[in-house]
Amino acid sequence: MAQSHASEYASLPHSVPPALPKIEKFKVGLCQLSVSYDKEKNIARARKAIQNAAKRGAQLVVLPEMWNCPLSDDNFSKYAEDFDNVDASPSFSMLAEVSHEQGITIVGGSVPEQCGDKLYNTSCVFGTDGKLKDKHRKLHLFDANIPGDISFKESDTSTPGDKLTIVDTDLGRIGIGICHDMRFPELAMFYAQRGVHLICYPGAFNMSTGEHLWELVQRARAADNQVFVATCSPARGSSGCYMIWGHSTLVGPFGEIIATTGHEETTVIAEIDYSIIQLRRENLPLYRQRRGDIYQFVDAHVLKSGQ
Numbered sequence: 309m310a311q312s313h314a315s316e317y318a319s320l321p322h323s324v325p326p327a328l329p330k331i332e333k334f335k336v337g338l339c340q341l342s343v344s345y346d347k348e349k350n351i352a353r354a355r356k357a358i359q360n361a362a363k364r365g366a367q368l369v370v371l372p373e374m375w376n377c378p379l380s381d382d383n384f385s386k387y388a389e390d391f392d393n394v395d396a397s398p399s400f401s402m403l404a405e406v407s408h409e410q411g412i413t414i415v416g417g418s419v420p421e422q423c424g425d426k427l428y429n430t431s432c433v434f435g436t437d438g439k440l441k442d443k444h445r446k447l448h449l450f451d452a453n454i455p456g457d458i459s460f461k462e463s464d465t466s467t468p469g470d471k472l473t474i475v476d477t478d479l480g481r482i483g484i485g486i487c488h489d490m491r492f493p494e495l496a497m498f499y500a501q502r503g504v505h506l507i508c509y510p511g512a513f514n515m516s517t518g519e520h521l522w523e524l525v526q527r528a529r530a531a532d533n534q535v536f537v538a539t540c541s542p543a544r545g546s547s548g549c550y551m552i553w554g555h556s557t558l559v560g561p562f563g564e565i566i567a568t569t570g571h572e573e574t575t576v577i578a579e580i581d582y583s584i585i586q587l588r589r590e591n592l593p594l595y596r597q598r599r600g601d602i603y604q605f606v607d608a609h610v611l612k613s614g615q
Contacts, residue, residue, distance in 0.1 A: 326503045329480035332583060336538055337361030337369040338556040338576040340569060343378055343546035347387055350376045351402050357575055362410040364577050368479050370540040371417030372556070373487050373510040374429070378548030381465045384427055388420035391432070391443070400432060408438025413477050417510040417540060418446065418486050426467040431484055431510055433475045441477070444484035445469025448492055454516065460550070462488075472498060480505035480582060487511035490525050490539070493532065500533035501605065505582050509539045518553020523565070531563030534588050536580055544571035561588045 339357040343350055354375055361369045373379070376399045377387035389397035394404075403416045414434045421430035421443075429446035447469050449462040472495065473484040483499030483506070490496075490509045499507055507529065513522045522539070530537040537559040544554045554571030558578040567578035589595065 326481065326505050326582070326585060329505065329582060330478040331367065331480075333579065333581045334367040334479055335365045335577055335579050336558060337364065337366030338538060338540040338558065338569075338578075339369060339371050340541055340543050340554060340556045340572075340574050340576065341372055341375050341546075342543040342573040343372075343375055343548075345378060345547050347376055347398070351398055354399075355402050355406055358406050358412075358414065359410060361575050361577065362412050364575075366412065366577055368413045368415070368477075368580075370415045370508050370538055371510060372540045372542040373418045373512040374420070375417045375542060376419045378546060379512050379542065379550045379552065380548045381460075381462065383548070384420040384429075384465050385422070388422035388427055390422045391430075391440075392423075403432060403434050404438045404440065407434035407436065411436045413479055415482070415484065415508045415510065415540075420466075421445070427465055428469060429462070429466050429486055430469075431473075431486055433473075433477075433482070433484065435477065442473055442475045442484075444473035444486065445471075446486040446489060447472075447495065448488045450488040452517075460514075474499060474502055474504060479580075483507040485509045487513070490529060491521075493529065496529040496533050496535075496537075497605065500535055504535060505585060506536040506538060506580065507533075509537065510541075511539055512542055512550070513553045515551045515553055518555065522553055522555055523557065523568075526557060526559050527563040527565070530559040530561055532594075534561040534585060534592075534594060536560060536582075536585070543573040545573065561585045 358369050377383045391400050399419045407414045416432040418431040421428040431444045433441045435441045451461045475482045481504045483504040526537045540556045541554050557568040558566045
């Protein structure tokens, strides 16, 4: 990129300070669900878990990646839904209904979305009124071939998304990523620059990447950007050939684990207190310490729009 463009549009993250949300302290529920081949049962199980989390005080509920079908390339098209046809999208409809019924915000994990001839791995976010606030299509598809361990090529069936997703709610500004999106620090850095308080990553790391990277990466995303990070995984006992790590977790802005679980089906209820973000940034002012004279962060969206 030309230096003139870089100098004009580059900034030191954090360019948009986090706005004070209407609710600064609240409970989040991370519903780690077992997934079967029966889509109706998966939807019923998710509904019950969301309702139970709300009864336990959760104002924000997060579901796992691919909670309405077993995680396998050959299942995605069979279980996919066209969200524009709500009557034929039972997973989408359930999330809309229960968010309104319980008066809560839901980050609806992810389900396969059919849009024309394209298939996406998509997370829908619903507000307390039951309306869709935004949807995030997985940006980074998981293509891996580790001999003797795992071979998985998500790009064989799915199309990557083409936009970042930031959702303003009464519970703060939330950034969304799905599973492999978490491996890319640029995404989290952009979200933090745009004033995000919390990044939610529905995910389904496998046994190998889970053991070595699941906790490490989410703690790094939180600590580097001094934000909260919430991850939600399916339970390990889910059907299919893909063995899932589990361990849904809430991480604080110092990289500290606030709450986590094992691999079984359960719901993690934990408290988020946004005042900790400001405290950590005062204790360790990373944003003021970044060396913009040596390296720069370019907001491509601003560059493109000419704002």
